[in-house]
Amino acid sequence: MxxxxxxxxxxxxxxxxxxxxxxxxxxxxxxxxxxxxxxxxxxxxxxxxxxxxxxxxxxxxxxxxxxxxxxxxxxxxATSLSETSMKYRLTQEEDSKLSLASQFEKYMTRGTSIICDDSSTVFSILKQFTSVGGLTIITNNWSIIQLAGSVPDWELITLGGRYDRHLDANYGSAGVKTLQQVRADHAFISAAAISDGVVYHPYSQVADYKALMLEASVQSHLAVTASKFERKALYRVADTADFDSVVVNAETPEDTIAKLRERGATVRVGTTPKQ
Structure with a gap:
């Protein structure tokens, strides 16, 4: 060597x-x-x-x-105009994403309905709670659809539309119509980029879906790792203060957290589970 x-x-x-x-x-x-x-x-x-x-x-x-x-x-x-594939994102920052799950446990109770976006971060969080029964999962993401479909006690509502292989998710008018008709207890959402306290995504249709998910839920929660604050993207989703909570991992700089709180965001820090 x-x-x-x-x-x-x-x-x-x-x-x-x-x-x-x-x-x-x-x-x-x-x-x-x-x-x-x-x-x-x-x-x-x-x-x-x-x-x-x-x-x-x-x-x-x-x-x-x-x-x-x-x-x-x-x-x-991947630039401000593009995103890496879901397949690739599922292999990245696995421990950091896992650490966020601790701050979502309080929402994972029987009878709860959850809208989930197409992010690998939300997929990683959901994987930690397959032992919780009686959840209703609403999503357009096929990785999450397959996960939810494998849990016998979970109800699953899929958002239809045209399948995007790169993002492993459906998009289109059918999904938009469903989002306009439902009202879930929670929305779990991640971000491709956060700049000056605002959530962005490289693709307009994905940004629109995430924004609709906020509107279709009683409470919305943003789950992001520190790397998202170093990236830029083109299309606005929402202000971080628009979410009921913003969950970050422990590696997120203190000054970044402080700026989010000054902006009005409720920030919680995830913790790595004990081995």
Missing amino acids: KDAETPGNGLEKSNVAQLSKNDRQQLLAEHVLNAGTVRVEDLLKLVDASPMTIYRDLSELENDRVIVRSRGEVTAV
């Missing part, structure tokens, strides 16, 4: 023995997402792995529409 080194471009080379495939791909993806465009030769210096391994990682990230490759350069697909 090679010793870690610092290449001429200032990138810290990571020890491959400490990285799983998912961790390695996340490291590569985050570097590209932060930089926008990176030369392949620089990524080969970032991780202490064989070129074949890195090229295979990049190919999988490209298939998941996280990056695109062209003429020796790698460019991020």
